[in-house]
Amino acid sequence: MYPIDLLPSPGHFVSDILSLVRSLQASRRVTPDAQPSPADFDVNIVTNTGFLPPSPLPNLQKPYDIWEDALAEAQRVLKLGENLPETHTEERAAGELWRERIRSMPVLETDSLLADSQLLRRAHQVVAFLVHFYVHSIPPDTVSESIVVPRPLVAPLMAVSQALGIAPVVTFADVVLWNWELVDPELPVNMENMRFGRHLFSGTEAERNFYHGSARTELVGVEILNIINEYHSLPNVTEISSIFRINKLLERLSLAIEGINTSIQAMRDEVDPQVFFWEARPWWNGSASGSFAPAWIYEGVADSSKLDLCGPSAGQSSVMHALDLFLDIDHKLQQRRYPAPSQSNKKADHGFMERMRRYMPGKHRAYLESIARSPRPLRSVAQETPVVREYYNAAVGTLKKLRDLHMRVACLYVVTMSRGKPPPGCPMAAVMRRMEREAARQGPVTGTGGNELSLLLKAGRDATTRAFLTTN
Numbered sequence: 001m002y003p004i005d006l007l008p009s010p011g012h013f014v015s016d017i018l019s020l021v022r023s024l025q026a027s028r029r030v031t032p033d034a035q036p037s038p039a040d041f042d043v044n045i046v047t048n049t050g051f052l053p054p055s056p057l058p059n060l061q062k063p064y065d066i067w068e069d070a071l072a073e074a075q076r077v078l079k080l081g082e083n084l085p086e087t088h089t090e091e092r093a094a095g096e097l098w099r100e101r102i103r104s105m106p107v108l109e110t111d112s113l114l115a116d117s118q119l120l121r122r123a124h125q126v127v128a129f130l131v132h133f134y135v136h137s138i139p140p141d142t143v144s145e146s147i148v149v150p151r152p153l154v155a156p157l158m159a160v161s162q163a164l165g166i167a168p169v170v171t172f173a174d175v176v177l178w179n180w181e182l183v184d185p186e187l188p189v190n191m192e193n194m195r196f197g198r199h200l201f202s203g204t205e206a207e208r209n210f211y212h213g214s215a216r217t218e219l220v221g222v223e224i225l226n227i228i229n230e231y232h233s234l235p236n237v238t239e240i241s242s243i244f245r246i247n248k249l250l251e252r253l254s255l256a257i258e259g260i261n262t263s264i265q266a267m268r269d270e271v272d273p274q275v276f277f278w279e280a281r282p283w284w285n286g287s288a289s290g291s292f293a294p295a296w297i298y299e300g301v302a303d304s305s306k307l308d309l310c311g312p313s314a315g316q317s318s319v320m321h322a323l324d325l326f327l328d329i330d331h332k333l334q335q336r337r338y339p340a341p342s343q344s345n346k347k348a349d350h351g352f353m354e355r356m357r358r359y360m361p362g363k364h365r366a367y368l369e370s371i372a373r374s375p376r377p378l379r380s381v382a383q384e385t386p387v388v389r390e391y392y393n394a395a396v397g398t399l400k401k402l403r404d405l406h407m408r409v410a411c412l413y414v415v416t417m418s419r420g421k422p423p424p425g426c427p428m429a430a431v432m433r434r435m436e437r438e439a440a441r442q443g444p445v446t447g448t449g450g451n452e453l454s455l456l457l458k459a460g461r462d463a464t465t466r467a468f469l470t471t472n
């Protein structure tokens with residue numbers, strides 16, 4: 001195809017050619033060889049699974065099968081402690097028996113897992129699930145100030161977390177990226193042949209569908225990783241042929257973001273908000289999820305308050321972070337951009353996104369850092385290359401629309417539900433406790449009290465708007 005066919009619109013033809021010539025003079029030349037390959041970061045472009053591993057996690061074998069067995073039993077017998085009033089003596093006793101067995105388990109060494117990343121992931125997943133089952137199955141009326149998580153869970157979890165570079169708690173990776181199996185192991189890995197929610201806390205369809213929808217969004221996002229990769233593989237960002245290819249990549253990027261939008265939109269039909277809020281979400285809370293919740297003490301760790309123990313959030317989705325970094329969305333309000341941050345933007349938690357990266361596997365975090373350090377930052381290229389700006393702005397506009405939609409979804413699933421009625425059968429004491437806890441939330445990390453949540457999400461949306469470049 002002749003390059004002129006790729007220009008934006010005939011009406012702008014002359015000015016576009018002039019600006020193209022200007023930008024060719026202004027742009028810097030950067031060679032592509034500075035970018036390492038995505039495979040170096042456990043980012044699976046070739047298998048099209050992105051941040052999901054290319055195959056499901058295997059079960060752990062002896063002696064670690066005791067963790068597998070404990071998890072299977074937890075899923076069968078444990079209930080949320082706050083849903084167990086004193087009259088439910090049998091269920092309370094079953095929970096206490098399970099916890100007692102956990103306390104008396106041997107403290108296993110994990111050295112033999114270190115050489116195999118799939119086994120490390122599986123160990124993290126299983127033990128982190130056990131930690132959340134342990135804590136949240138305790139009836140709150142039996143807890144004074146803090147909950148001690150016992151050494152047989154803490155010691156291996158700390159060791160495998162360190163090896164993976166991930167937080168020692170349930171993360172987005174545990175519940176979404178690693179939480180699937182193949183329907184037919186003989187057939188290839190693709191959405192149709194994957195069953196999500198291999199492990200569930202609440203056992204509800206809402207929980208499974210939340211994991212499923214989030215994983216689908218990650219897989220839709222693989223196209224974004226392809227685009228980032230192709231961008232960094234261009235021979236330069238100055239020659240006319242490269243500039244046309246950048247614009248094509250940005251068109252594809254807008255479409256990919258729309259794909260994510262569609263996937264999140266679909267979750268509104270797939271995930272029941274009441275069940276999500278009242279039955280699934282409480283299991284995900286980590287330590288320090290609000291002043292009302294007891295802190296977790298990791299037995300044998302010098303100062304548990306220094307650990308990252310906030311629990312999972314879709315804010316830990318590496319695809320979304322990759323997109324933000326590629327487009328240079330300034331969540332931390334460090335750049336002078338227009339319009340200036342509002343008072344409410346200034347009050348929001350600017351460190352949230354950066355903190356969420358500590359909950360990702362270390363290699364994924366390193367991948368994101370490599371995008372942040374790109375020798376040819378896309379926004380600067382668009383700034384210096386007028387014909388790219390329109391395409392860059394279109395992608396930013398699509399991301400802003402995505403954040404608008406996401407705000408509405410989060411508001412419906414969290415803010416509205418926290419003010420509404422629980423499902424029938426939910427004990428009144430649990431309702432009261434949940435209300436008090438929501439009211440006492442300190443911050444948005446897992447807290448998401450209504451006010452902090454809207455501040456956080458609006459600040460993210462406004463930071464996105466601030467990435468727009470002027471086009472004159």
Ligand code: HEM
Binds near residue numbers: 312316414444
């Ligand atoms: C029913 C669906 C969803 C609900 C109810 C929801 C809810 C929330 C909530 C409450 C937060 C605030 C932080 C927290 O408490 O964890 C949040 C943040 C976030 N979520 Fe979601 N979420 C949903 C789906 C998704 C999906 C599928 C993704 C993408 C994979 C996503 C990406 C994010 C990101 C990146 C943030 C950080 C804030 C931002 O970038 O604006 N969410 N979400």
